[in-house]
Amino acid sequence: MKKILFTLAMAAALPLSAQQKPVYLDDSKPIEERVEDALGRMTLREKIDVIHAQSKFSSAGVRRLGIPELWTDDGPHGVRPEVLWDEWDQAGWTNDSCVAFPALTCLSATWNPDMALLYGRSIGEEARYREKDVLLGPGVNIYRTPLNGRNFEYFGEDPYLTSRMVVPYVQGVQSNGVAVCVKHYALNNHEVNRHNTNVIVDDRVLYEIYLPAFKAAVQEGKAWSIMSAYNLYEGKHCGQNPRLLDEILKGEWSFDGAVISDWGGIHDTGQAIAHGVDLEFGSWTDGLSNGAANAYDNYYLALPYLKLIQEGRVTTRELDDKVRRVLRLMFRTSMNTRKPFGSMCSPEHYAAARQIGEEGIVLLKNEGDVLPINLEAVKKIAVVGENAVKMMTVGGGSSSLKVQREISPLEGIRRRVSGRAEVVYARGYVGDASGEYNGVVTGQDLRDDRTPEELIAEAVEAARDADCVLFIGGLNKSAGQDCEDSDRAGLELPYGQDRVIEALAQANKNLIVVNISGNAVAMPWLDRVPAVVQDWYLGSEAGTSLAAVLVGDVNPSGRLPFTFPARLEDVPAHQLGEYTGTRTQDTVNVRYNEGIFVGYRWADKQKKTKPLFPFGYGLSYTTFEYGKPTVDNAVMTADGSVTVRVRVKNTGSREGQEVVQLYVSDVKASLPRPVKELKGFQKVRLAPGEEKEVVFTLRKDALSFFDADQHRWVAEPGKFEAIVAASAADIKGKVAFELE
Ligand code: GLC
Numbered sequence: 001m002k003k004i005l006f007t008l009a010m011a012a013a014l015p016l017s018a019q020q021k022p023v024y025l026d027d028s029k030p031i032e033e034r035v036e037d038a039l040g041r042m043t044l045r046e047k048i049d050v051i052h053a054q055s056k057f058s059s060a061g062v063r064r065l066g067i068p069e070l071w072t073d074d075g076p077h078g079v080r081p082e083v084l085w086d087e088w089d090q091a092g093w094t095n096d097s098c099v100a101f102p103a104l105t106c107l108s109a110t111w112n113p114d115m116a117l118l119y120g121r122s123i124g125e126e127a128r129y130r131e132k133d134v135l136l137g138p139g140v141n142i143y144r145t146p147l148n149g150r151n152f153e154y155f156g157e158d159p160y161l162t163s164r165m166v167v168p169y170v171q172g173v174q175s176n177g178v179a180v181c182v183k184h185y186a187l188n189n190h191e192v193n194r195h196n197t198n199v200i201v202d203d204r205v206l207y208e209i210y211l212p213a214f215k216a217a218v219q220e221g222k223a224w225s226i227m228s229a230y231n232l233y234e235g236k237h238c239g240q241n242p243r244l245l246d247e248i249l250k251g252e253w254s255f256d257g258a259v260i261s262d263w264g265g266i267h268d269t270g271q272a273i274a275h276g277v278d279l280e281f282g283s284w285t286d287g288l289s290n291g292a293a294n295a296y297d298n299y300y301l302a303l304p305y306l307k308l309i310q311e312g313r314v315t316t317r318e319l320d321d322k323v324r325r326v327l328r329l330m331f332r333t334s335m336n337t338r339k340p341f342g343s344m345c346s347p348e349h350y351a352a353a354r355q356i357g358e359e360g361i362v363l364l365k366n367e368g369d370v371l372p373i374n375l376e377a378v379k380k381i382a383v384v385g386e387n388a389v390k391m392m393t394v395g396g397g398s399s400s401l402k403v404q405r406e407i408s409p410l411e412g413i414r415r416r417v418s419g420r421a422e423v424v425y426a427r428g429y430v431g432d433a434s435g436e437y438n439g440v441v442t443g444q445d446l447r448d449d450r451t452p453e454e455l456i457a458e459a460v461e462a463a464r465d466a467d468c469v470l471f472i473g474g475l476n477k478s479a480g481q482d483c484e485d486s487d488r489a490g491l492e493l494p495y496g497q498d499r500v501i502e503a504l505a506q507a508n509k510n511l512i513v514v515n516i517s518g519n520a521v522a523m524p525w526l527d528r529v530p531a532v533v534q535d536w537y538l539g540s541e542a543g544t545s546l547a548a549v550l551v552g553d554v555n556p557s558g559r560l561p562f563t564f565p566a567r568l569e570d571v572p573a574h575q576l577g578e579y580t581g582t583r584t585q586d587t588v589n590v591r592y593n594e595g596i597f598v599g600y601r602w603a604d605k606q607k608k609t610k611p612l613f614p615f616g617y618g619l620s621y622t623t624f625e626y627g628k629p630t631v632d633n634a635v636m637t638a639d640g641s642v643t644v645r646v647r648v649k650n651t652g653s654r655e656g657q658e659v660v661q662l663y664v665s666d667v668k669a670s671l672p673r674p675v676k677e678l679k680g681f682q683k684v685r686l687a688p689g690e691e692k693e694v695v696f697t698l699r700k701d702a703l704s705f706f707d708a709d710q711h712r713w714v715a716e717p718g719k720f721e722a723i724v725a726a727s728a729a730d731i732k733g734k735v736a737f738e739l740e
Contacts, residue, residue, distance in 0.1 A: 022037060022041075023037035024037040024038035024041070024065070024067075025066070027335075027336075027337045027338065031331045031332070034331055034335075035324050035327045035328055038062070038065065038067065038327050039324060039327060042062060042065070044306070044309065044316070045306065046062050046064070046065075047316070047319055047320070048302060048303075048305060048306045048319070049062075049302075050062065050070075050323060050326050050327075051278060051279055051280065051301050051305075051323060051326055052279065052280040052283075052296060052299040052300075052301045052302050053279075053280065053281045053282065053283075053296055054069065054296050055085045056083055056085065056088065056282075057071065057072050057073055057083070057281075058070060058071045058072065059072075059279055059281070059326075061330070067327075067330060067334075067335065068330075068334045069334075070133050070134065070329070070330060070334055071132050071133050071134070071334070072132065072133065072134040072135075072181070072260070073127065073130065073132045073134075073135065073136065074135075074136045074137065075135075075136055075137050075153075075398055075400075075401075076103075076104055076135075076136075076137030076138045076139055076153050076399055077100055077101050077102070077104070077123075077137075077153070077401065077537075077539060078098045078099060078101055078123065078126065078401040078539065079096075079098045079123070079127050079130050079135070079401075080398070080399075080400070080402075081093065081096045081097070081098075081401070081402035081440060083439075086295070088438070089439050090402075090438070090439035097345070097402050097403055098126055098130075098345065098401055098403060098404065099122075099126060099344070099345055099346075099350060099353055099403065099404065099539070100353070100393035100403045100406065100539035100540045101122065101123055101349075101352065101353045101356060102353060102356050102357045102360055102536055102537065103152045103153065103518055103536050103537040103539070104137075104138055104139065104153055104154055104155055105151065105152050105154065105155070105156065105518045105536050105537075105561060105562075106356060106360035106361075106536035106537070106538060107119055107155070107165060107169070107356055108155035108156045108162065108165050108360075108561035109534075109536065109558040109559060109561050110356060110359040110360045110558060110683075111161070111165075111558075111616075111659040112359055112683045113164055113165060113167070113168045114168070115355070115356050115359055116165045116166070116167075116168035116169045117168035117171065118172070118352050118355070119169055119172065119352065119356055120168060120169035120170060120171060120172020120173040120174075120175075120180075121172035121173070121175060121176070122172070122348070122349045122352040122353075123172075123173060124173035124174065124175065124176035124178045124342070125176055125342040125343045125344070125349070126342065126343070126344050126345075126349065127176065127178045127342070128177060128178050128339065128340065128342025129341065129342030129343055129344040130344065132178060133333035133334045134181050134224075134225055134260070134329070134333065135173055135178055135179070135180055136181045136183065136227065136398070137153070137181065137182075137183065138153075138155075138169050138170075138180065138182060138183075139154045139182075139184060140154060140155055140162050140166050140182060140213035140214060140217065141154050141186075141188050141189055142154070142156075142157060142158075142159060142162065142189060142209055142598060143156050143157040143189075143561075143562040143599065144157070144190070144573050144598055145190055145573040145574065145579055146519045146520040146521075146562075146565065146568070147488045147489075147491075147579070148189060148191060148519070149190075149397075149480075149481070149482060149483045149484055149485065149486045149488065150191055150397070150482075150483075150484050151482070151518050152396065152482045152517075152518020152519065153396075153518070155213070155561060156560075156562040156599075156615075157561065157562040157598055157599030157615060158561070158599060158600070158615065159208070159209055159211075159212035160212070161561060161678060161681070162213040163212050163213045163215075163216035163217075163220075164216075166216060166221065167216050167217065167221040168221075169221075170182070170217050170221030170222070170223050171222075174222070174223075174224060174332075175340075176339060176340055176342055177333055177336045177338070177339020177340065178339075178342075179224035179225045179329055179333050180217070180223050180224065180225065181223075181226065181227045181260055182214060182217040182218075182221075182223045182225075182226050182227065183226070183227035183229070184227055184228070184230065184238075184262055185214055185226050185227060185228050185229055185244065185249070185259075186206075186210055186211060186214060186229060186238060187199040187201065187206075187229065187231060187233050187238070188229035188230065188231050188238075189210075190579065191484060191485050191486055191487050192486075192579075193580070193581070194230045194485065195230045195231070195264070196231075196232070196586055196587050196588055197581060197587075197588045197589075197590050198231070198232035198235055198588065198589050198590065199231055199232070199233050199592065200589060200590065200591040200592065201233075201591075201592045201595070202595070203708035203711070204596065204706045204708045205595045205596050207706040207708075207713075208596050208705065208706050209596055209598055211248070214226065214249075215253055218249070218253050218257075219253055219254075223257060224257040224258070224329055224332050225257045225258045225259070225260050225279075226255065226257065226258075227260050227262055228241070228244070228245065228262060228265055228277060229262060229265065230262050230264070230265050232587060235587070236271070237266070237267055238262075238265065239259075239262065239266045239267075239272070239276075239277045239280075240266060240267070240268060240271035240272045240274075240275045240276065240277060241276065242275045244276070245259055245276025245277065246276050249276070250276065256325070256328060258279050258322075258325040259276050259277050259325075260277075260278070260279045260281060261279070261280050261281055261282070261283075262281075262282070263281050263282025263283075264282045264283055264284050265277075265282070266280045266299075266300050266301070267300070268300060269300040269301065269304045269305055269308065272300045272301055272305075273318050273319075274318065278321075278325045278326055279322075279326055279329075280299050280300060280302075301322075305319070345404045350540060350541055353538070353539050353541045353545075354541040354544050354545050354548075357538035357539070357541055357542065357545030357546070358545045358548055358549060359557055359558060359657075360536055360558045361533060361534070361535055361536070361538075361546065361556050362558035362560055362618040363531075363532075363533055363534075363549075363558075363618060363619040363620065363621075364532040364534050364564075364613055364617070364618070364619065365526070365529070365530070365532040366531050366619055367530040367531065368530055370468065370510050370511075370512060370531040371512060371533075371552070371621070372550065372551055372552025373468055373512075373552070375417060375420045375421060377467065378421055378467040378468050379420075379421050379467055380421060380422045380423075380424070380466045380467050381413065381417065381421050381422070381423045381467065381468055381469075381470060382423075382424050382425075382462040382466035382468075382469045382508070383410050383413060383424070383425045383426075383470045384425070384426045384428040384462065384463065384469065384470070384471045384472070384500065384504060385427075385428045385429070385470075385471050385472040385473040385500070385514075386427060386428065386429060386430065386431045386432075386446065386473065386476075386495070387409065387472045387473050387474050387476065387514075387516045388408065388413075388425065388470070388472035389409075389410050389446070390408070390432070391406055391408070391442040391444055392406070392476065392477060392516065392542065393537075393540065394437040394440045394477065395437040395438075395477025395483065396437075396477035396482060396483050396537075397438075397477075397483055397484020397485055398484055399484070400437050400438045400440060400477070401440070402440045403539075404540070406539070406540050406542065407540065407541055407542055407543035408542065408543050409470075409472050409516075409535075409542060409543045409547075410423070410472075411543045412542065412543020412544045412545070412546055412547040413470070413550065416544075416547035416548070416551055417547075417551065424462050424466065425462075426455075426458045426459040426461075426462040427448055428459040428471065428473070428497075428500045428504075429452065429496055429497055430446070430448050430455065431476060431478075431495040432446075432478040432481070433445075433446035433447045433448065434446075434478065437477065452499070455500075456499065456500055459500060459504060460503050460504065460506075460507045463507040463508045466508060466510075467510065468508070468510040468511075468512065469504055469507070469508045469510060469511045469512065470512050470514060470550070471497075471500065471501055471511060471513045471514065472516065472535075473493060473495075473497045473501075473513070473514075473515065473516070474493065474497075474514075474515040474516035474517040474521065475488070475493075475494070475516070475517040475518070475521065476516075480494075481494065482517060482518040482519060488519065490522075490568060491520065491521060491522040491565070491567065491568040492522045493515075493521050493522065498524055498525060501513060501525045501529065502525050502528065505529055509530065510530070511529050511530065511531070512529075512530075512531040512533065513531070513532045513533070514532075514535050514546065514550075515533070515534055515535060516535045516536070516537065517534075517536070518536065518537060520563065520612075522566075522567070522568075523564075523612060526612070533546075533549070533550070533556075534558070534560065552621060555620055555621045555622060555654060555655060555656040555657070556619070556621065557618070557620065557658070557683065558618050559617060559618040559659045559661075560613055560614070560615055560616060560617045560727075561615070562615060563600055563603055563611045563613070563614060563615045563728075564611055564614075565603075565611055565612060566609065566610070566611065570603075570611070571602075572593070572598070573594060573598075576593035576594050577593055578590045578591050578592070578593065596674065597674065600614060600615040600616075600674075600728035600729075601674035601675075603615075603728065603729075604674060604675035604728065605674075605675060610729070611729070614727045614728040614729035614730075615727065615728040616659070616661050616678075616725065616726070616727035617727035617728075617729070617730070618727070620652075620656045620657075621654055621656065622650055622652025622653065622654050622655070622656035622688065623650075623652040624648055624649065624650055624652075624656070624658045624686070625648070625649045625651045626647070626660075626724060626732035626733060627646055627649075627733075628735075629644055629645065629646040629724040629732075629734070629735045630644070630646075630735060631644055631645075631735050632645070633737070634736070634737050634738060635737065635738045635740050636698070636699075636700070636703075636738065636739045636740065637740055638700065638739075638740065639700070640699075641697050641698060641699045642697070642698045642722070642737045643695060643696070643698075644662060644695070644697075644698060644722045644735065645694070645695050645696075646660065646724045646732070646733065647692070647694075648684060648686065648691065648692055648693075648694055649686070649689070650686035650687060650688055650690050650691075651689075652688060653688050654688060655685065655686065655688065656685075656686060657683050657684065657685045657686075658684055658726070659683045659726070660681065660682050660683075660684060660724065660726070661678060661680070661681045661724070661726065661727070661728075662678070662679055662680035662681065662696045662698075662722060662723070662724060662725075663676035663677060663678055663722075663723040663725060664676060664677055664679045664698065664702050664703060664720060664721070664723070665677075665721040665723055665734075666703065666716070666718075666720055667718065667720060667721060667736075668718050668719060669705070669716060669718075673705055676721075676723050679698060679702040680696040680698070680702075682694050682696070696722070698722065700715045701715075703715040703720055703739055715739055716739070717738075717739050717740055718738065719736060719737075719738055720736070720737055720738070720739060721734045721735065721736050722734065722737060
């Protein structure tokens with residue numbers, strides 16, 4: 001016995017190099033073994049240290065064991081510039097300017113999962129190169145109101161479209177050894193009172209509308225972390241919510257990653273210990289809101305937690321589970337020795353930003369073929385509007401970026417038509433002239449103290465003798481527009497833009513309105529404008545992508561990821577409520593009275609009103625014709641499938657992409673169901689005259705609704721219809737089938 005002890009003692013005394021490498025450092029070992037080995041070596045204090053922040057965007061590693069600290073950074077559209085250790089202020093580094101990719105509404109508008117994979121891989125390379133272990137995105141909250149300040153960071157109104165688009169993004173990012181942090185889980189559908197809104201929905205609404213994208217990201221995307229939202233659900237903050245975190249996420253979905261709180265989303269040590277959050281960030285505990293020294297020690301999961309354990313009032317059971325999840329996140333990222341090295345500001349990333357932008361732009365109206373601009377005939381272009389020049393990669397809150405470059409719409413148009421047409425510019429209106437957001441200085445001085453009348457007169461003058469006029473306006477990233485922590489006040493365009501557009505329509509019939517926004521806007525002038533383009537926040541290559549579509553280098557193929565209502569009161573969140581909700585003490589209760597009838601699910605049921613532009617809508621520079629849809633088998637067995645086929649032909653004179661949409665309708669159900677629900681889509685590229693057969697396979701899950709009483713998905717036998725469409729309002733054909 002003595003001999004064995006002596007041998008062990010000698011072995012332990014040897015330097016690591018001479019010894020067999022400890023399991024947690026041996027990347028040939030399975031992660032679970034490494035997690036257990038590391039856990040077993042950590043002291044109680046080290047365990048407490050790794051489950052909360054140590055700075056604005058990092059949490060501690062275990063120095064003694066050589067486990068690095070964990071670095072997170074925003075955001076969904078690009079990697080945020082460095083801030084000071086414990087402040088939101090810019091750190092002023094000179095090597096952290098990034099590529100800004102298009103906003104996620106644009107990615108969703110491509111309806112092309114290949115673009116989502118390209119996006120995720122590219123932004124993941126930028127995060128990896130910047131040595132970030134966790135990218136705080138993507139956001140997948142459902143678009144319930146066009147006033148929500150953060151819709152531009154999300155994928156629109158439909159859970160199926162959002163699910164199909166978020167999975168490849170997650171896979172792309174994580175292929176770099178960088179974790180996504182899918183946010184904001186859950187029910188964070190507007191920004192007003194975001195810290196104390198208690199959302200009231202029943203289980204069917206929760207499971208059919210607001211959870212699917214998170215579930216897909218976890219179960220199909222294998223997301224390594226999830227960010228819990230600020231708001232409450234069932235009266236409990238999402239960051240310490242037993243239902244969302246323990247029962248659903250970690251229970252039903254078997255999520256094995258880490259739950260990271262939104263910054264300041266934790267409010268109570270006991271609740272945080274017992275329910276679900278694994279990594280606490282950004283807490284303003286006990287008024288330490290200005291990053292007072294050692295604020296991090298006062299976090300709910302810091303010394304207060306340690307104290308409860310040392311007093312024997314809680315065990316380390318929950319602690320060990322949290323630490324296991326944080327360690328697993330580390331072994332997938334910071335401790336991952338096989339990850340690639342990433343890249344930043346590469347030509348490939350600019351190309352990706354350009355391509356995603358080009359594929360996401362939506363052509364809403366094009367009468368008399370004003371578009372594409374024919375550079376044989378058009379020799380003078382008047383560009384009007386602040387959004388033609390205003391930098392948009394800054395602002396909007398935590399997704400604000402410091403870019404290496406941003407091509408504005410005006411610059412992109414000038415570059416594309418140089419030598420072919422003269423371009424004149426007029427401001428048209430003054431919106432948000434500030435040149436600094438979150439400490440990032442744009443260098444632009446947009447101040448202009450002319451009156452609206454003077455600005456309109458100048459714009460009309462420029463428009464009068466132009467061959468075509470481009471009004472480039474919309475929203476921007478300032479507070480009260482498309483911006484975190486605030487919502488818009490109404491559906492209308494701000495800054496008197498409607499007046500400018502009306503005046504331009506009078507002055508020149510070849511008017512094209514380009515709306516840059518992450519939300520639907522009202523268009524009272526629509527009948528008097530021949531062409532309208534829904535442009536998004538396209539990032540570093542904004543002007544290049546837009547110009548390519550406007551002159552026809554690229555045939556637009558974007559489709560709306562959310563409904564454009566004609567009026568705000570046509571939106572159920574505003575017609576039925578609730579939006580700002582009813583206050584009781586310090587909680588604002590917001591009941592989603594429309595239930596599952598969000599977006600087109602609502603619009604389809606209306607008899608008297610119809611959307612300005614429907615979900616899934618978008619025009620092309622060519623035309624497509626659909627054949628009659630057929631099914632291979634008219635009866636679906638319980639565990640079988642039904643194959644739907646439809647032929648699509650390009651009947652125009654130039655190549656184009658069509659998004660063939662498949663909706664399912666439950667002809668007779670035992671409870672209210674939407675008229676139809678999106679259950680498939682395919683984007684097909686067709687040369688002029690080319691025809692392709694598009695094939696969809698439907699299984700029972702596509703027919704099911706969530707039965708809250710039985711707490712499971714149910715597909716009721718009986719008649720269904722497969723509906724092939726080019727948008728939620730443009731049905732190309734239906735074919736019946738039956739679930740036996
Ligand atoms: C913000 C946002 C969240 C962001 C985090 C860090 O409050 O809600 O999306 O990732 O804090 O900036």
